[in-house]
Amino acid sequence: MTDRDEPHETTAADGAADAATDGGTTAAGSTAADEATEPPERADDGAISAPTTGAEAVVAALEAAGVDTAFGVQGGAIMPVYDALYGSSVGHVTMAHEQGAAHAADAYGVVAGEPGVCMATSGPGATNLVTGIADADMDSDAMLALTGQVPTEFVGNDAFQETDTVGVTTPITKHNYFAGDADEVGETVGEAFALSSVGRPGPTLVDLPKDVTLGDTDREVGAPEAPAGTEPVPEANEEYVAAAAEAIEAAERPLCLFGGGVIKGGASAEARRFARELGIPVTTTMPGIGSFPEDDDLCLSWAGMHGTGYANMAISHTDCLIAVGTRFDDRLTGGIETFAPDAEVIHVDIDPAEISKNVHADYPLVGDAATVLDQLTAAVSEAPDAADWRDQCTAWREEYPMTYATPDDEPLKPQFVVEAFDEATDDDTIVTTGVGQHQMWAAQFWTYTEPRTWVSSHGLGTMGYGLPAAVGARVAADNAGDEDRDVVCFDGDGSFLMTLQELSVAVRENLDITVAVLNNEYIGMVRQWQDAFFEGRHMASEYGWMPEFDKLAEAFGAKGIAVDDYGEVADAVTEALEYDGPAVIDFHVDPQENVYPMVPSGGDNAQFALTEDQL
Amino acid sequence: MSGDENASADGETPETDGGEAVPDVGMPGPEPDERTSPQGRRNSQGIRIDPEVEAEHEPRRAVISAIVDDEPGVLSRVAGLVSRRQFNIESLTVGPTTVENHSRITMVVEEPDPGITQIERQMAKLKPVVSVGEIREDAVRTELVLLKVRGEEPEKVHAVTEMYDGETLDAGPRTITVQLTGDESRIDDALDAYRQFGIIEIARTGQTALARGDTPTAPGEKPGTAGEPTQPDTTTHR
Numbered sequence: 001m002t003d004r005d006e007p008h009e010t011t012a013a014d015g016a017a018d019a020a021t022d023g024g025t026t027a028a029g030s031t032a033a034d035e036a037t038e039p040p041e042r043a044d045d046g047a048i049s050a051p052t053t054g055a056e057a058v059v060a061a062l063e064a065a066g067v068d069t070a071f072g073v074q075g076g077a078i079m080p081v082y083d084a085l086y087g088s089s090v091g092h093v094t095m096a097h098e099q100g101a102a103h104a105a106d107a108y109g110v111v112a113g114e115p116g117v118c119m120a121t122s123g124p125g126a127t128n129l130v131t132g133i134a135d136a137d138m139d140s141d142a143m144l145a146l147t148g149q150v151p152t153e154f155v156g157n158d159a160f161q162e163t164d165t166v167g168v169t170t171p172i173t174k175h176n177y178f179a180g181d182a183d184e185v186g187e188t189v190g191e192a193f194a195l196s197s198v199g200r201p202g203p204t205l206v207d208l209p210k211d212v213t214l215g216d217t218d219r220e221v222g223a224p225e226a227p228a229g230t231e232p233v234p235e236a237n238e239e240y241v242a243a244a245a246e247a248i249e250a251a252e253r254p255l256c257l258f259g260g261g262v263i264k265g266g267a268s269a270e271a272r273r274f275a276r277e278l279g280i281p282v283t284t285t286m287p288g289i290g291s292f293p294e295d296d297d298l299c300l301s302w303a304g305m306h307g308t309g310y311a312n313m314a315i316s317h318t319d320c321l322i323a324v325g326t327r328f329d330d331r332l333t334g335g336i337e338t339f340a341p342d343a344e345v346i347h348v349d350i351d352p353a354e355i356s357k358n359v360h361a362d363y364p365l366v367g368d369a370a371t372v373l374d375q376l377t378a379a380v381s382e383a384p385d386a387a388d389w390r391d392q393c394t395a396w397r398e399e400y401p402m403t404y405a406t407p408d409d410e411p412l413k414p415q416f417v418v419e420a421f422d423e424a425t426d427d428d429t430i431v432t433t434g435v436g437q438h439q440m441w442a443a444q445f446w447t448y449t450e451p452r453t454w455v456s457s458h459g460l461g462t463m464g465y466g467l468p469a470a471v472g473a474r475v476a477a478d479n480a481g482d483e484d485r486d487v488v489c490f491d492g493d494g495s496f497l498m499t500l501q502e503l504s505v506a507v508r509e510n511l512d513i514t515v516a517v518l519n520n521e522y523i524g525m526v527r528q529w530q531d532a533f534f535e536g537r538h539m540a541s542e543y544g545w546m547p548e549f550d551k552l553a554e555a556f557g558a559k560g561i562a563v564d565d566y567g568e569v570a571d572a573v574t575e576a577l578e579y580d581g582p583a584v585i586d587f588h589v590d591p592q593e594n595v596y597p598m599v600p601s602g603g604d605n606a607q608f609a610l611t612e613d614q615l
Numbered sequence: 616m617s618g619d620e621n622a623s624a625d626g627e628t629p630e631t632d633g634g635e636a637v638p639d640v641g642m643p644g645p646e647p648d649e650r651t652s653p654q655g656r657r658n659s660q661g662i663r664i665d666p667e668v669e670a671e672h673e674p675r676r677a678v679i680s681a682i683v684d685d686e687p688g689v690l691s692r693v694a695g696l697v698s699r700r701q702f703n704i705e706s707l708t709v710g711p712t713t714v715e716n717h718s719r720i721t722m723v724v725e726e727p728d729p730g731i732t733q734i735e736r737q738m739a740k741l742k743p744v745v746s747v748g749e750i751r752e753d754a755v756r757t758e759l760v761l762l763k764v765r766g767e768e769p770e771k772v773h774a775v776t777e778m779y780d781g782e783t784l785d786a787g788p789r790t791i792t793v794q795l796t797g798d799e800s801r802i803d804d805a806l807d808a809y810r811q812f813g814i815i816e817i818a819r820t821g822q823t824a825l826a827r828g829d830t831p832t833a834p835g836e837k838p839g840t841a842g843e844p845t846q847p848d849t850t851t852h853r
Contacts, residue, residue, distance in 0.1 A: 338656070353740055359661040404637065610641045
């Protein structure tokens with residue numbers, strides 16, 4: 001690996017060697033004898049200047065799109081594409097599992113603000129990506145997946161490692177492509193890349209049959225272009241804007257609800273200006289965390305099932321809800337009958353299909369979040385008279401403080417760990433999580449102030465998202481020159497066990513991440529629900545035995561620390577953050593701790609429970 | 616978020632907040648029945664309603680016409696969308712148009728108004744869908760049906776076929792196969808009339824439809840300009 005033009009992370013060749021020797025599910029499946037190709041001609045920067053094969057056209061398209069890093073796993077049908085990556089300006093991080101590749105690419109995209117790229121071979125490689133693609137789809141994250149496929153003549157014959165990848169991923173992609181020809185594959189990959197971020201973002205996929213990637217072409221590949229007619233109009237209808245502005249002026253209890261679309265649309269600055277100029281209190285959705293600083297007096301943090309009491313009181317009592325870039329997920333709304341029932345709804349979204357899908361929009365404003373927020377700010381001539389309402393929101397904040405008890409005779413509380421990390425790190429720290437109780441505590445007890453610092457699995461709720469996401473987030477920060485930014489992954493013991501093999505990647509690539517396992521030896525959220533709704537029968541949620549994660553981390557070559565008591569927390573946090581490389585702290589936290597407030601599924605947001613007997 | 620002094624990460628067991636008493640389990644604050652409650656309500660479709668009146672949109676039948684790129688898998692993309700979002704679909708037909716590489720999909724659905732709007736908007740997001748919209752009530756709609764009846768009474772069968780302007784496609788000693796076209800209710804009436812002979816098999820195409828006069832069938836279509844591609848409609852949902 002010394003004769004490369006440019007040293008880069010891990011290249012295709014490393015992965016190829018792994019795949020050929022480990023005989024795993026995605027190991028090389030076909031003979032390479034007839035596949036040997038000459039290395040492509042490259043410009044000074046390593047970019048392929050004139051592709052001669054479909055695979056080179058694929059890589060040339062990634063280069064033309066400015067892709068810095070792809071995440072993937074080698075395998076038989078994708079080998080030609082990996083071979084074309086050899087020496088390319090596109091870096092590659094070989095992941096332990098394709099699911100990890102998809103999550104890493106997803107998180108990379110969240111942090112970098114441009115589509116992440118993941119790669120896998122056909123069959124099991126492609127199906128292992130599915131969870132990560134579905135996750136990106138539910139959270140509207142821009143991502144491009146490239147999958148190998150058996151040669152076209154074998155497609156439909158149940159060939160070795162064949163799966164109908166286009167069929168399997170149609171419901172979970174924005175669009176997917178079956179590459180039919182070496183001349184067009186470069187353009188297709190560019191189109192898929194561009195399409196994933198145009199308008200409402202989402203994952204796209206290109207399935208690459210091996211004969212197409214090995215096939216000859218002399219077609220040059222240009223910059224990525226989204227298909228005609230997909231570029232949305234950024235401005236909302238002026239009449240609707242004017243009507244919405246009047247509604248805002250007349251409102252007595254106005255409230256902003258900023259969703260993930262505010263962050264994806266790069267509209268955090270516009271959102272802050274809008275709310276502050278008009279003095280309108282703000283709630284966010286979970287994906288919208290970071291769109292508005294949580295330490296601002298106007299901010300009530302996030303609403304929904306485990307949102308703050310004050311956010312849920314405000315969203316239940318508002319008479320004018322200005323919702324931006326949110327799809328009104330059931331975890332936010334609770335029962336639709338009782339959601340913001342007194343509110344006229346102004347709904348700003350880039351996707352017309354979200355208008356009145358779950359909650360009727362009285363003022364539908366279809367357009368780009370930043371543009372429409374500026375339109376609204378300009379259209380409102382007089383700020384609403386909301387002083388009493390702001391006082392009410394403040395009163396609710398005092399009535400329902402986000403706090404927790406720390407009795408002497410009970411084990412370490414997980415919330416304390418989250419707060420300790422928040423205190424020890426800067427505002428630009430990136431937090432990733434798995435899914436479950438730990439995710440809720442990480443969202444509740446950390447004060448987020450900047451967009452693209454909260455990286456989590458919201459819509460799909462994928463346990464195991466946190467660690468591979470930390471890998472992707474770290475690479476994105478490093479690529480941007482932000483080596484000093486901290487990346488902290490809060491994980492649960494159950495979540496961590498699902499993808500912890502990605503620690504091998506973090507160690508190999510020397511990625512500076514810190515994993516805080518809030519270990520309660522339970523699938524804690526399920527245990528909490530079992531206590532509340534299933535008379536405490538802990539079926540399949542109780543482990544009773546957990547590996548020693550600190551020792552496991554050491555075995556991977558990472559730093560491992562175990563923490564049991566309050567007094568050990570601060571030092572362990574400092575030690576892990578200062579360690580240059582991946583560190584894992586196994587926090588043995590109170591197994592009985594529950595997440596509150598809580599709105600039961602389909603419940604009334606204003607009736608959130610603060611204790612189990614209120615459920 | 617909490618900003619309490621118990622966030623200090625230096626001590627042994629941290630002190631809890633001095634002001635509000637923090638319960639050992641859960642969080643402090645007024646209980647649900649001590650809180651003010653909003654007065655309003657929404658129906659299950661997310662529309663604000665008078666709490667005294669449970670008004671919901673009733674399902675109705677709508678014909679949706681779409682121009683799509685004629686590429687592999689387009690029918691499965693449309694059908695998959697409709698099924699996974701649980702839209703109630705009565706029939707779906709597909710065929711070529713005046714423009715090369717474009718097909719027309721005509722779909723009959725039975726949904727409340729918000730559902731019909733959702734189908735249109737979700738379909739519009741599919742990349743191969745060039746244009747989509749509901750056809751007005753007065754559109755020309757027709758359906759073709761083939762049916763095979765017992766051949767014991769050929770004269771009577773023929774008379775019914777004449778009455779409904781049908782066509783006999785095959786007549787044998789045991790079976791007679793006829794073709795009928797027309798709108799749905801007319802075909803339903805005809806089938807009732809044939810029932811006396813004993814219907815053996817039926818194949819129905821489902822409705823296909825065109826808007827009347829100069830009205831475009833799918834938004835952006837230009838009737839009378841055969842061969843010119845449909846312009847993607849960017850104003851539909853604005």
